[in-house]
Amino acid sequence: MSAMPGVVAINTFREAVRDRVLYNLIFFALLMIGAAILVGQISVGIERIVIINLGLSAISLFGLVMAIFIGVGLVYKEMERRTLYSLLSKPVKRWEFIVGKYAGLLLTLAVNTAFMTLGLVAALLYVSHHFQRSDGSIFIAIYFILLELALVTAFALFFSCFSSPMLSTLFTIGFYIAGVFANDIRNFGELAHKPALGAVTRGLYYILPNFHNFNSIAAAAHGDAIPLSLVGQNTLYAVLYVAVTLLASSAVFSGRNLK
Amino acid sequence: MIPRSHKRLVRVAIVGVPVLFAAIAILQMRIDAQTRAGAQEQQELMLRSGAMVKKMSLGYESLLADIYWTRAVQYWGAQLGVPHSHYGLLWPLLDITTTLDPHLIVAYRFGAIFLSEPNAGARRPDLAVELVKRGVQANPDDWHLKSDLGFLYYWYLHDYKDAAATYFAASKDPQGPSWLAFMAARISDTGGSIDTSRMIWTQIYNSTDNATTRKKAVEHLAELQATEDEHHLNALAEQYRRHFGHYPSSTRDLRDAGMIRGIPRDPAGFPYEFNTEGKSHLDPNSPIPTLDDLDNPKKQ
Amino acid sequence: MTSPAIEISGLTKDYPVGFWRKRMRRSLDNLTLQVEEGEIFGFLGPNGAGKTTTLKLLMGLIYPTSGTARVRGRSIDDVAMHREIGYLPEQPYFYDYLTARELLDYFARIFGFSAKERGERIARFLERVGLADAAGIQLRKFSKGMLQRVGIAQAILHDPRIVFLDEPMSGLDPLGRREVRDIILDLKREGRTVFFSTHILSDAEMLCDRVAVLLNGKLQGVGAPGDIVSMELHGMEILFELGDGQALPRRFADRATVTGRRCRIEVPEAELYPVIEELRRCEARILSVSALRPTLEDYFFGLVGREKTASHGVEVNAR
Ligand SMILES: Nc1ncnc2c1ncn2[C@@H]1O[C@H](COP(=O)(O)OP(=O)(O)O)[C@@H](O)[C@H]1O
Ligand SMILES: [Mg+2]
Numbered sequence: 008m009s010a011m012p013g014v015v016a017i018n019t020f021r022e023a024v025r026d027r028v029l030y031n032l033i034f035f036a037l038l039m040i041g042a043a044i045l046v047g048q049i050s051v052g053i054e055r056i057v058i059i060n061l062g063l064s065a066i067s068l069f070g071l072v073m074a075i076f077i078g079v080g081l082v083y084k085e086m087e088r089r090t091l092y093s094l095l096s097k098p099v100k101r102w103e104f105i106v107g108k109y110a111g112l113l114l115t116l117a118v119n120t121a122f123m124t125l126g127l128v129a130a131l132l133y134v135s136h137h138f139q140r141s142d143g144s145i146f147i148a149i150y151f152i153l154l155e156l157a158l159v160t161a162f163a164l165f166f167s168c169f170s171s172p173m174l175s176t177l178f179t180i181g182f183y184i185a186g187v188f189a190n191d192i193r194n195f196g197e198l199a200h201k202p203a204l205g206a207v208t209r210g211l212y213y214i215l216p217n218f219h220n221f222n223s224i225a226a227a228a229h230g231d232a233i234p235l236s237l238v239g240q241n242t243l244y245a246v247l248y249v250a251v252t253l254l255a256s257s258a259v260f261s262g263r264n265l266k
Numbered sequence: 267m268i269p270r271s272h273k274r275l276v277r278v279a280i281v282g283v284p285v286l287f288a289a290i291a292i293l294q295m296r297i298d299a300q301t302r303a304g305a306q307e308q309q310e311l312m313l314r315s316g317a318m319v320k321k322m323s324l325g326y327e328s329l330l331a332d333i334y335w336t337r338a339v340q341y342w343g344a345q346l347g348v349p350h351s352h353y354g355l356l357w358p359l360l361d362i363t364t365t366l367d368p369h370l371i372v373a374y375r376f377g378a379i380f381l382s383e384p385n386a387g388a389r390r391p392d393l394a395v396e397l398v399k400r401g402v403q404a405n406p407d408d409w410h411l412k413s414d415l416g417f418l419y420y421w422y423l424h425d426y427k428d429a430a431a432t433y434f435a436a437s438k439d440p441q442g443p444s445w446l447a448f449m450a451a452r453i454s455d456t457g458g459s460i461d462t463s464r465m466i467w468t469q470i471y472n473s474t475d476n477a478t479t480r481k482k483a484v485e486h487l488a489e490l491q492a493t494e495d496e497h498h499l500n501a502l503a504e505q506y507r508r509h510f511g512h513y514p515s516s517t518r519d520l521r522d523a524g525m526i527r528g529i530p531r532d533p534a535g536f537p538y539e540f541n542t543e544g545k546s547h548l549d550p551n552s553p554i555p556t557l558d559d560l561d562n563p564k565k566q
Numbered sequence: 567m568t569s570p571a572i573e574i575s576g577l578t579k580d581y582p583v584g585f586w587r588k589r590m591r592r593s594l595d596n597l598t599l600q601v602e603e604g605e606i607f608g609f610l611g612p613n614g615a616g617k618t619t620t621l622k623l624l625m626g627l628i629y630p631t632s633g634t635a636r637v638r639g640r641s642i643d644d645v646a647m648h649r650e651i652g653y654l655p656e657q658p659y660f661y662d663y664l665t666a667r668e669l670l671d672y673f674a675r676i677f678g679f680s681a682k683e684r685g686e687r688i689a690r691f692l693e694r695v696g697l698a699d700a701a702g703i704q705l706r707k708f709s710k711g712m713l714q715r716v717g718i719a720q721a722i723l724h725d726p727r728i729v730f731l732d733e734p735m736s737g738l739d740p741l742g743r744r745e746v747r748d749i750i751l752d753l754k755r756e757g758r759t760v761f762f763s764t765h766i767l768s769d770a771e772m773l774c775d776r777v778a779v780l781l782n783g784k785l786q787g788v789g790a791p792g793d794i795v796s797m798e799l800h801g802m803e804i805l806f807e808l809g810d811g812q813a814l815p816r817r818f819a820d821r822a823t824v825t826g827r828r829c830r831i832e833v834p835e836a837e838l839y840p841v842i843e844e845l846r847r848c849e850a851r852i853l854s855v856s857a858l859r860p861t862l863e864d865y866f867f868g869l870v871g872r873e874k875t876a877s878h879g880v881e882v883n884a885r
Contacts, residue, residue: 014675018661025663089659093720096625096653096730097676100645102275194340213291220297240297244290251286258279261272264628269629270643 011099012107019111020118023077028115031069035123038065039130046134054134059228062127063148067224069123070116070156071183077115078163079175081108086265095265102257109164109253116156124149141230147238148227154245155221159183161252162216168260186216216248319362331367334359338373342380342387353388356380360397364404374401375414379482382422391422412436413446417466420453430454445469460497464490488533488554495530499538499546502526506544513544569639571728571759572601572624577633579619579783593619595783596633601761601776603727606754608770608791609763611780617763618656620780621732625653638727649677652726656733656763658717662706666697666716669705670723677724691719696745710737718749729753731762735769747773800858802838805830806850815848832858 023029042061046054082105085091095104127145132138162182166175185192189212196208220241223233319330338359345351360377363370378394380387398415405411416432419425430453437447449466456462464487471483499517502525506514509523517538520526529537536549548554577597580590594616601607611617622628624635626642640647660669667688674684692698695715700708705716714737721729734750735743750773753760764770770777771791779786808814808827818841822831829850833841838855845852 010678011676014672018664018672021668022661022663089655090661092622092625092627092655093653093658093660093673093717094676095627096648096651096655097673098645098648099676100271191337191340194344195336213294214287217294217297220294234300236300237297240293240300244293244297247286247290247293251283251290254275254279254282254286258272258275261275262268262629265622269626270641271645272629 009100009103011103012110015094015099015104015107016110016114019081019108020114023112023115028073028077029119029122031073032119032122032126035065035069036126039126043130043133055131056228058127058130058134059145060224062123062130063145063152063224063227066120066123066127066149067152067155070120070152071159073119074112074116074156074160075163075176075179075183077112078160079167079172079179081112081164081167082260083167083172083175086263089266091265101261105164105168105257105260106253109160109249109256112160112164113157116160117153120149120153120156139230141232144223144227144230144233147233148223150238151221151223151241154241155218157245158186158216158218158248158252161249161256165252165256165259168256168263182216183218185211186218189215189217190219217244220244317365319366327366328370331363331370331373334363334366335370335373338363338377338380346386353380353390356388357390357393364397364400368400368404371401371405371408371411374398374411378414378418382418391418394418394422407439407441409436409439409442409446412439413442416446416449416453417470420466421463426453426457443473460490460494485554492532492548492554495532495538496546496548499530499540500544503540503544503546513542514540516540517546569636570600571603571605571638572599572607572761573636574599574620574624575634577620577623577635578631579616579623579628580631593783594623597780597783597785599778599785599788601759603759604754604757605775606750606760606773607762608774608777609761609780610765610767610770610777611763612765614782615765615780616783617765617780618732619783621653621656621730621763624730649724650727652721652724652729654714654717654721654729654731654734657710657737658713660705660713660716660720663704665702665704666692666708666719667701669716670720673720674723679724687723691723694722694749695719711739711742714738714746715742718746722749722753726758728759728761731760733764734762735764735766743769801832801834803830803832803854803856803858804838804841804845805853805855806845807853809849809851812848812850815844817844828853 039058039062042058046057085094085108091104095101124146131142131145159179163175163179166178170178192208192215193212196205220237223237226233319334338356341355341359342353345353345356356377360373360381363373364377367373374397378398381394381397382389382391395415395418398411398418401411402408402415412432413436416429416436419432420429430450433446433450433453436442437444437450439446449462449469452462452465467483467486467490471480471487474480474483499520502520503513506520506523506525514520514523517526517529517540521529531537532548532552532554534552534554536552538546539549540546575598577594578592579594580592583589583591597616597620609617609620619628623630624637624642626645626648635642637647638650661672664672670688670691671684674687679687688701689698692701695718697712697715697719700712705713708716714734718731718734721731731750734746738746747769750760750762762773774791776789777791778788806829808829814822814824814829818829818831821833822829831841842852842855
C-alpha cells in the first residue's frame with residue numbers, strides 16, 4: 008500500500024469542504040430542532056421513536072444524496088476539467104487515484120454523518136432527558152447507514168469512470184433501488200414457480216447489493232438489540248462489495264484515454 | 267497498445283471479481299440464515315396508513331398501488347410457509363393498495379380470499395367483507411365484487427340473510443349474469459346446503475379463466491363431494507350399528523352387509539375410512555383438504 | 567550517458583471520430599525521435615500538428631495506437647518514471663478551490679517531501695515564477711498568465727531531470743515570455759533536459775539546441791534550428807518619412823508602399839547602404855531599418871503547400 012491514496016483523499020475532502028458541502032448540516036439541524044419542538048405537541052408517548060425514526064431516515068437520505076451527487080462527479084469532473092493532467096503526470100498510479108478519490112468522499116460522508124449524529128443525540132436528549140441502554144442500537148444503525156453509503160459511493164464512482172454524471176446518477180439510483188428490493192426480486196422469482204426465472208432472480212439476489220442487510224432504523228427506533236454478529240457480517244459484506252467495485256473501477260479507468 | 271498496468275489490473279479483476287462475488291454470496295446466505303431463524307415478524311411497514319402513503323406518493327399512486335399489491339401477494343405467499351402466522355401485515359398492505367388505487371379490482375377480489383381463508387390466509391372474513399364493501403363503493407358498476415361479497419357472507423360467515431340480499435343486489439346489475447338472481451333465491455330458500463355451495467363453486471368455476479381460482483373451485487367441489495359422501499356413510503354406519511350392534515370398521519363391512527355396492531372412494535380416488543365412533547373420514551394420504559367449516563352447511 | 571533522455575519510436579495515435587466513434591483519424595503518425603540528456607529541445611508545429619498528443623502519450627494520459635517510448639531508459643508504462651519528469655499541460659487548469667501554495671503543497675506531498683522541505687521549496691519556486699505575492703490567493707481568481715506560472719512551478723517543484731512544457735509561453739505578456747525563457751535556460755544550466763512545444767518560431771530559435779518540426783502528425787525534420795528552418799535574410803525593410811515638399815525618388819516608386827508621408831520599402835541586403843545614402847540626400851527621415859526573416863508561419867505555409875500537392879485529402883484541423 009502506498010501513501011498516494013491518502014494524499015488524494017485529503018485533497019478530495021478539502022474540495023468538499025471548500026465547496027460548502029457541509030452546509031447540508033444546517034438543514035439537518037433545522038429539521039431536528041423542528042422535530043424536537045413539534046413532536047411533543049402532536050404525539051404522546053412515541054416522541055423518542057419519532058425522533059429516532061426521523062433522525063436516522065434523514066441521516067440516511069442526506070448521506071445518500073451526497074454520496075450519489077458528489078460520487079458521480081469524482082472522476083468525471085477531474086477528467087472534464089483536465090485537473091488530472093498535472094496529477095497523473097506525477098508518480099500517481101491510476102488505481103491510487105481511484106482509491107484516493109473514494110476514500111476522500113467516504114471521509115467527507117463520515118464527518119458529515121458524525122455531525123448529524125450529534126444533532127440526533129441532542130434532539131433525543133431534548134425530548135426525553137435521558138439515555139437508555141437500548142440507545143446503543145442507534146449508533147449501530149448509524150454505522151450501518153455509513154456502510155450503506157460506502158457501497159453507494161463505490162457504485163457512483165464506478166459509473167463515473169465511464170459515463171456522464173447524468174447517466175451515472177441514474178445508474179446509481181437504479182442500483183440502489185434494485186438493492187433495496189433485492190429480497191422482493193428473489194421472492195418474486197420463487198413465488199412464480201418457474202425454475203428458470205427462479206434461478207435468474209436468485210442470481211440477481213446475490214449479485215445485487217443487498218441494502219436490506221443494513222436497514223435497522225426500525226430496530227433502533229424500537230430499542231431492539233442488534234446482534235453483534237450482524238455488525239461483523241455487514242462490515243465484511245461492505246468491505247467485500249466495495250473491494251469488488253473499486254477493483255472494477257480501477258480496471259476500467261486504467262484503460263481510459265483522458266479527454 | 268494497451269498499457270501494461272492496465273493489462274495487469276484487468277487480469278486481477280477477471281480473477282478477483284468472481285471470487286469476491288462468490289464470497290459475497292456465501293456471506294449473504296449466512297446473513298439470511300441468521301435473520302430467518304431470528305425474527306419472523308421482522309418485516310416492517312414504515313407507514314401503515316393508506317391515506318398517509320397516498321399523500322406522500324407525489325402523483326405516482328397507481329404505480330405505488332401496483333408495488334404494494336405485489337408486496338401484499340409476496341407477503342401472503344411468504345407467510346404461507348410460516349406456521350401459525352397471523353398475517354399481521356396483510357390488512358395494512360391491502361388497505362394501502364386499495365387506498366392508493368381504489369379501482370384495482372384484483373386487489374379486492376384476491377385480497378378478500380387471502381384475508382378469509384382459514385388454512386391459507388388470515389382467517390379474517392370480517393376484514394374481507396370490509397375490503398370488498400369498499401371495493402363495491404368505489405366500483406359500483408362491477409357486479410363481480412358484489413357477487414364476491416355475497417360469497418364471503420355465504421361461505422365464510424354463514425350469514426345467509428346478507429348473502430341472499432347481496433346476491434339479489436348483484437342481480438340488479440345490468441351486466442350481471444342471470445344466475446345471480448337464482449343464487450339469491452336459492453340461498454334464501456335453503457341457506458347453506460351442500461347443493462347451494464356446490465352451485466356457487468360451479469358458478470365460480472365457470473365464470474373465470476383464472477387458473478388459480480379454477481383450481482380453488484375444483485378443490486372446494488371435491489371437498490363438498492367428500493363431505494356429502496361422508497355424510498351418507500355416517501348415516502349408513504348408524505343403520506349398520508342398529509342391525510349388528512357395533513359400528514363398521516371399514517367401508518368393506520358395509521359392502522359385505524350388502525348396504526352398498528363397491529368401495530366408495532373420495533374424488534381423489536382414496537377409499538373412505540371409519541373411526542371407532544362410526545364417523546367416516548378421508549384417508550390420511552388423500553390430498554383433499556378437510557374443512558371444518560363444512561360441518562355447518564352439512565347440518566342444515 | 568548510456569541512454570538518451572527521451573527515445574520515441576514509431577509512436578502513433580488514432581482518435582475515433584464521428585458520432586459512432588467508428589472512424590479513426592491519425593493524429594500522430596509513426597513518430598521516431600531522440601532527445602539527448604541536457605538539451606533544450608523544441609517541438610515545433612502549427613496548431614493541430616499533434617504536439618499535445620505526443621506529450622499526453624509520453625505522460626501516460628492517453629495510450630498509443632502503436633509504438634513505444636522510453637524516458638531516461640524507462641518505458642512510459644512505468645509510473646516510477648514520473649519521479650524524474652515534470653509536465654506543464656497546455657492551458658493548464660488546476661483545482662480552483664486551492665490557493666497556489668496549497669496546490670504546490672498537494673503535489674509536493676505526492677513526492678513525499680517533509681513538511682519543512684515542502685514549505686521551503688514552495689516559497690522558492692513561487693518566487694522563481696514570480697508569484698510570491700499571490701501564494702495565498704485561490705486559483706479561481708488567477709489570470710491565464712498566472713495559471714501558466716503556477717503550472718511551471720508545479721512542473722519543476724521536485725527538481726525533475728526532464729521537463730516537458732506544452733506551449734509554455736502562450737497566454738503570457740512579453741515580460742512573462744522573457745521570464746519563462748530565463749527559467750528554461752536556468753533549467754538547462756542546471757543540467758536538466760527541457761522538451762517544449764511551441765508554434766512560435768522565435769521562441770525556438772532563441773532557446774533550442776535542436777528542434778523537431780511536426781505537421782499533420784508527421785515528423786518533417788529534426789536538427790539545429792538554423793538547419794531546419796532557413797534563417798537566411800530575405801532582405802531589409804526600411805521605414806522612412808518624407809520631409810515637407812519632398813517627393814518620393816522615382817526609382818523607389820514601384821516598390822514602396824506609401825501611407826500619407828510614410829513609406830516602406832524592401833531592399834536586398836547589398837543595396838542597403840546606397841539606398842540609405844539616397845534617402846539622406848533627399849532629406850527623408852529614417853524611422854527604422856530591420857532584417858526580414860521568414861516566420862514559422864511562412865515556413866509551415868510552405869510545408870502545407872507541399873503536403874497538399876504531395877498527398878491529397880489530408881485533414882488539417884486547426885482548433
Ligand atoms: N480527444 C481527441 N479526440 C479526437 N481528436 C483529437 C483529440 N485530441 C486531439 N485531437 C486531434 O488530433 C490532432 C492533433 O491535436 P493536438 O495534439 O492537440 O495538436 P497541437 O497540440 O499540435 O496543436 C488535431 O487534429 C486534433 O483535432
Ligand atoms: Mg497543443
